[in-house]
Amino acid sequence: AHVLNSQNQTCNSDDLEALRDIQKGLKSGTDSWATADCCSWFGIICKSSSSVGLVSSKRVVGLELGSRKLNGSLPSSFLRLNQLRYLNLSRNFLSGDLPINLFVLQNLEVLDLSDNDFSGIFPGNISLPSIQFLDVSQNSLHGTITPSMCNQST
Numbered sequence: 001a002h003v004l005n006s007q008n009q010t011c012n013s014d015d016l017e018a019l020r021d022i023q024k025g026l027k028s029g030t031d032s033w034a035t036a037d038c039c040s041w042f043g044i045i046c047k048s049s050s051s052v053g054l055v056s057s058k059r060v061v062g063l064e065l066g067s068r069k070l071n072g073s074l075p076s077s078f079l080r081l082n083q084l085r086y087l088n089l090s091r092n093f094l095s096g097d098l099p100i101n102l103f104v105l106q107n108l109e110v111l112d113l114s115d116n117d118f119s120g121i122f123p124g125n126i127s128l129p130s131i132q133f134l135d136v137s138q139n140s141l142h143g144t145i146t147p148s149m150c151n152q153s154t
Helices: 002-007 013-025 076-080 100-104
Strands: 026-028 044-052 055-064 086-088 093-096 110-112 117-121 133-135 140-142
Touching: 013 026, 013 055, 013 076, 076 100
Parallel strands: 055 086, 086 110, 093 117, 110 133, 117 140
Antiparallel strands: 044 055
16 A cells, blocks of 8 residues: 555655655745645755656755745754755745754755854854855854865865
């Protein structure tokens, strides 16, 4: 019965669960996130992954949610979006501390959290090996971002 239930689902079930958790932390801006296929949601970018038998799933590789009037806080559920490469949450009304789990996503290439109401300390002991673009400006964060946080190839 489990296979029958998942045949119509193109969004990876772990990704769907993580996005539902993220949605719970947000107070607005995710009205279109209603169907079981998270790859059809506004602002969600998916890429095909391997198929298992007849069931093909897509993984969430990007969240393009800039200027969506999102408000609320971010839960630690981002860790479960382990294929995430692109995260744009800029120009919203998000607040609270930055979830440390954002900084352990090993495939993350773009992280734009600029122009929100995040506060607290920017974690100084992080390593973002794949990061190519990082913007946390226009928040109430303090701490230091050093080049050693990013594994930059020459």
